[in-house]
Amino acid sequence: MKPLKIATFNINGIRARLPNLLAWLAREQPDIACLQELKGVDFPTQQLAEAGYGSLHLGQASWNGVAILARDAEPLEIRRGLPGMEGDSQSRYLEAAAHGVVVGCLYLPNGNPQPGPKFDYKLAWFERFIEHAQVLLDSEHPVVLAGDYNVVPTDLDIYNPRSWLKDALLQPQSRACYRRLLDQGWTDSLRHLYPDERLYTFWDYFREHWPKNSGLRIDHLLLNPALAPYLKNGGVDAWVRNEAKASDHAPAWIELGRSKRKET
């Protein structure tokens, strides 16, 4: 396969963030981009097309919403919504084929406050997602599951867990669900590339967390065994977080090479 750059970006409102999104696409030119938190029904299909991106989106008034963009291509829709959640009104999952890979774009529920019904919903959603992830893994197609997982996998993925101990993102149940995904055979791309480094994809708007680099790693790109051997490079476009009117997330990205990497 040809080299492929795949990114995920929680844009926190596509209407408010369109200039930032277009600037990022122009500069980084991902081949595939998964977006979360569109926060609206309207979607700038035409403006993205003029920027060179075909797109699919699953919107919703006010909240949630996900989209998949493909550079110089039209993503082919596979499904919208998770199996078994057909009655769910929240737009959190979209799946498509683009540039030779299957892409699942997800916005996992935040789950706060916990305990409570929102945390129960998070765990229920996670269970459905784990089931579907197993199906995708077994398909042996090249698959990437990219999005805002709303899980801080380990204490290496947060500046300081102390003030977040009660947060849904750090709960043992949330982390156990994420661990079960990895145990199915998925590779956490950025953690695989940087086993010991502190990488963050989210810095909240409070208390100067961005200037102080007090961040969390909650946006992840998971690769199935068919795709993991092609992982070559990855990172976080932290410059995006420093722009005017920035989202509280920065894009995370990976590059897949045209040949398998050497086994070590």
Place this chain on the structure above:
DNA sequence: ATGGCGGGTTCAACCCGA
């Protein structure tokens, strides 16, 4: 323990995110 910021809805003040 709370609220800090910022977006959405809708024009004052809330709900929500993480």
